[in-house]
Amino acid sequence: MSLNLLDADTATLPIIQSCPQPLAPASSEPAMQIIRRNGKISPFDSAKIAVAMTKAFLAVEGSSAVASRRVHECVEQLTAEVVMALMRRAGDGRTFHIEDIQDQVELALMRTENHKVARAYVLYREEQSRQRAEERAAEAKPAGAPELHVMLPDGSRVCLDTKRLALIIGEACAGLEGVSAAPVLTETSRSLYDGISQDELALASIMAARTLVEHEPNYAYVSARLLLDKLRGEVLSHVHGVPTCASQTEMATRYAEYFPVYVKVGIATELLDPELARFDLARIAAALKPERDLQFQFLGLQTLYDRYFLHKRGKRVELPQAFFMRVAMGLALREIDREAKAIEFYDLLSSFDFMASTPTLFNSGTLRPQLSSCFLTTVSDDLDGIFKSIKDNALLAKYSGGLGNDWTPVRGLGAHIKGTNGESQGIIPFLKVANDTAIAVNQGGKRKGAVCGYLETWHVDLEEFLDLRKNTGDDRRRTHDMNTANWVPDLFMQRVDADGEWTLFSPDETPDLHDRYGPAFKMAYEAYEAKAKAGGMRVFKTVRATDLWRRMLTMLFETGHPWITFKDPCNLRSPQQHAGVIHSSNLCTEITLNTSADEIAVCNLGSINMLNHIGPDGFDQAKLKRTVTIAVRMLDNVIDINLYTIPEARRSNMRHRPVGLGLMGFQEALQVQRIPIASDAAVTFADISMEAISFHAIEASSDLAAERGRYPSFQGSLWSKGILPLDSIQFVADARGGLDADRSSTLDWDRLRKKVTSSGMRNSNVMAIAPTATISNICGVSQSIEPNYQHLFVKSNMSGDFTVVNEFLVRDLKSRGLWDEVMVSDLKYFDGSVSRIDRVPDDLKDLYATAFEIDSAWLIEAAARRQKWIDQSQSLNLYIANPSGKKLDALYRLAWRRGLKTTYYLRSRGATHVEKSTLRGTDGKLNAVSASAAISHAAIVVPVAMAARELDGVKACRIDGPDCEACQ
Incomplete structure (x- = not known):
């Protein structure tokens, strides 16, 4: 669609929306200059902005006298706003590219809700851009001596190799539907200048491709391939010691040559374990699959480039397939046929069928292979124990471990201290120290250190614990960076149901409550309540259970914390209840x-x-069984290879050997099967898919036990008694007097029970569904079991901001002839949702309903079906568009009634929306580079990123936060 703004439309006049009252024009105009598209400089003239906007309004709204008057008022105000915005952006400078001005005009139109005019303006700009590209192509000079030069790192200049530039861009577009090299070349050429550096040249083409992603998702693959060319030049030059570059076609043979040199250089620079050199490197290198470099989207490859690939002083030495092979070799170090297993592991990882967790990817095959993801600790009730736990947190976080701390044993505020004959300050001051330690130890800058503190609901400090994340109050009693979670016993939920009383105690006076659960907890707790009423307790407080529950939910909404997790189902269903007690979960609530x-x-x-x-x-x-079998072996290998920074972690891991096999891409799996996430069919698929994963994972662990031996604490476990996760549901039902949970099955569990009791298990626990925030980015799928947040938005993480478009939705809209510029504009306007776009059919609206458009009860129902198969838990986020106390109460009570073990974040929709416009210039760390390199790309605010909700000055949780461990 195109719009000729020179020809006013005389159609019937709609009302122009939301025009503010006109402002008086500025008394004097700053001396500003414009860089035109041909590179020439001309004086700035605000009158031209007014003329252009007037034509846009008249072309859309008509030319009657009333319209003209309204147009005049709006244009006068909008022109003043554009000029002021340009002045603010300019700082000390007064020079703009013409595209910058047009971007500000577009933003001004959107801010004042003149959406029809803005849409027409966007389409007009696109049409003009296309025409200019055609004109430049027609007037292009024949190939000859290049006029532009590239500045090399040593300061020398060489002619720009336009043929190679065209080759690399053409190669990046090859085989992708809906993409073309021509617009990428055109946009790249626009950003070039004489004396451009090599890095700037590479970034120019990447940025050029990124501007096209919102219109065609496949350009995310194009920009990834262009980044891959930059990476190849960096890696090959560093590894070989001389400037080197290679195309993707050339890498088909060069990968095998590069790999042994990479291993040698990695060992010499103390990045790799010297043991890797003892592999048959020729055999390993021959197994590399260079073509798999092409399956990355830009977000995935940029994330690897920024945070995962090994580097020496900022220079990468690792290409993607070498990265996957390095991880695989590190996990195969103790296998008998190391090469065969390394190749098998590599094939699984590089195909994206399975992905190991971030610490494993960071550290496998290196000199310090800390490969484990999660660590759970209990804090002792003395100064030595408290500060040892904080030191342990630092040591565990150093190499990328996520932490969960059980603080329940620490005595509460006002409790007696025998050694000083004084009173305790409670747990809050120590939590502040733990919070600051997590910030100080930031995992080498790879990701922010993160810890979650857990407290049982009967602890006397609970009310202050609930306030830890508030932005008001004494900052010395706040932890603004530390996650917190409630560890809730069933008895409390029963008291809430009955509107009964609840008593808070200090653990030094009730020491056995910490280790009790189910009926035993109820008996001990009621005995302490009776003792308190009789005057036999020093520190306690009685509250109304419903009031405390409401406050828990209120703080969860206002601050995003503490999360709600359930103590009794975690313990009653634990395979290891003979060997101890579960006192908390981990950082992301999936480990029990x-x-x-x-x-x-x-x-x-x-x-x-x-x-x-x-x-x-x-x-x-069949494919799932193969994947699960190999994956469980890889995870089991982690236990033996792992670097343990503290002895208590090694002792526990070697004794119980737990692993956590999870899943990601659940939303896409539904969409390709045409199953809406808010449906009975989705709940059924969650059930049968998790049943299959559980069946094959348990069988794989049992097979490993026959090969390698049972885990040391196997005897006495539920496994040894033939009690599988499906069977342990009955323990919760017995303790509660009933449980509303589905117990159906489809596979041959009787056979598996016999196998487990006879062969044993290699691992005490085998399943847990983690958030997968970063590894799902690498694989290009939605994280974990999450619904789609939006279908067109900007995702933020430590690597920057990235345009994300749902390629499945685009594919469906294309098939029905609905994917066009207007649809892109509508998706921006409606915050990445199709539900309010009239021309989208109802079946697609159902299939592509977003997280805030579905009832989170569907997510709970699906999670409950999974939970019956999982021996640990799952990171379950809940979404609520219009929160109320009644809705939150119903949602979390439903989670408890369905027997869920834990929940994770409560996501709430932002109260305000950020500006909506084009997405050019918003992707990744390239923004800063483009500005410093004088590459002219419009710096536009992201259209639909989640804004933090504000309530009484307190921020609720947000999605894709760069500082959020769950999002990294």
């Missing part, structure tokens, strides 16, 4: 393992890409 003073629980994670296991006939069980 025993902790004590001498055992720090450790879990080793990885996730299956569900999208890759959906074939033409639906769920591919």
Whole structure:
């Protein structure tokens, strides 16, 4: 669609919306200059802005007298706003590219809700851009001596190799539907100048491709391939010691040559374990699959480039397939046929069928292979124990471990201290120290250190614990960076249901409550309540259970914390209840393992890409079995290879050998099967898919036990008694007097029970669904079991901001002839949702309903079906568009009634929306580079990124926060 703004439309006049009252024009105009598209400089003239906007209004709204008057008032005000915006952006400078001005005009139109005019303006700009590209192509000079030069790192200049530039861009576009090299070349050429550096040249083409992603998702693959060319030049030059570059075609043969040199250089620079050199490197190198470099989207490859690839003083030495092979070799170090297993592991990782967790990817095959993901600790009730726990946090976080601390044993505020004959300050001051330690130890700058503190609901400091994340009050009693979670016993929920009383105690006076659960907890707790009423307790407080529950939910909404997790189902269904007690979960609420003073629980994670296991006939069980079998072996290997920074972690991990196999890409797996997430069919798929994962994971661990031996604490476990996760549901039902939970199954569990009791298990726990925030980015799928947040938005993480477009939605809209510029504009306007776009059919609206458009009860129902198969838990985020106390109460009570073990973040929609416009210039760390390099790209604010909700000055949780561990 194109719009000729020179020809006014005389159609019937709609009302122009939301025009503010006109402002008096500025008394004097700053001396500003404009860089035109041909590179020439001309004086700035605000009158031209007014003329252009007037033509846009008249072309859309008509030319009657009333319209003209309204147009005049709006244009006068909008022109003043554009000029002021340009002055603010200019700082000390007064020179703009003409595109900058047009971007500000577009923003001004959107801010004042003149959406029809803005849409026409966007379409007009696109049409003009296309025409200019055609004109430049027609007038292009024949190939000859290049006029532009590239500045090399040593300061010398060489002619720009336009043929190679065209080759690399053409190669990046090859085989991708809906993309073309021509617009990328055109946009790249616009950013070039004489004396451009090599890095700037590479970034120019990447940025050029990124501007096109919102219109065609496949340009995300183009920009990734262009980044790959930059990476190849950096890596090959560093490894070989001389400037080197190679195309993707050339890498088909050069990968095998590069790999042994990479290993040698990595060992020499103390990046790699020297043991890797003892592999048959020729055999390993021959197994590399260079073509798999092409499956990355830009977000995935940029994330690897910024945070995962090994580097020496900022210079990368690792290409993608070498990265995956390095991880695989590190996990195969103790295998008998190391080469065969390394190749098998590599094939699984590089295909994106399965991805190991971030610490494993960071550190496998290096000199310090800390590969475990999660650590759970219990804090002792004395100064030595408290500060040892804080030191342990630092040591565990140093190499990328996520932490969960159980603070319940520490005595509460006002409790007696025998040694000083004084009173305790409670747990809050120590939590402040733990918070600051997490900030100080930031995992080498790779990601922010993160910890979650857990407290049982009966602890006397609970009310202050609930306030830890508030932005008001005494800052010395606040932890603005530390996550917090409630560890809720069933008895409390029963008191809430009955509107009964609840008593808070100090653990030094009730020491056995910490280790009790189910009926035993109820008996001990009621005895302490009676003792308190009789005057036998020093520190306690009685409150109304419903009031405390409401406050818990209020703080969860206002601050995003503390999360709601349930103590009794975690313990009653634990396979390891004979060996200890689960006192907390981990950083992301999916790990449920025993902790004590001498055992720090450790879990080793990885996730299956569900999208890759959906074939033409639906769920591919055979492929899933292969993936799960190899994945469980890889995770089990982590335990033996792992670097343990503290002895309590090693002791626990070697004794129980827990692993956590999870999943990601659940949303895409539904969409390719045409299943809406808010449906009975989605709940059923969650059930049967998790049943299959559980069945094959348990069988794989049992097979490993037959090969390698049972884990040391196997005897006495539920496994040894033939009690599988499906069977343990009955324990919760018995303790509560009933449980509303589905118990159906489809596979041959009787056979598996017999196998487990006879062969045993290699691992005490085998399943846990983690958030997968970063590894799902690498694989290009939605994280974990999450619904789509939006279908067109900007995702923020530590690597920057990235345009994300749902390629499945685009594919469906294309098939129905609905994908065009207007649809892109509508998606921006409606915050990445199709539900309010009239021309989108109802079946697509149902299939592509976003997180805030569905009832989170559907997510709970699906999670409950998964939970019956999982021996640990799952990171379950809940979404609520218009929160109310009644809705939150119903949602979390439903989670408890369905037998869920834990929940994670409560996501709430932002109260305000950020500006909506084009997405040019918003992607990744390239923004800063483009400005400093004088590459002219419009710097436009992201259109639909989640804004933090404000309530009484307190921020609720946000999605894709760069500082959020769950988002990294």
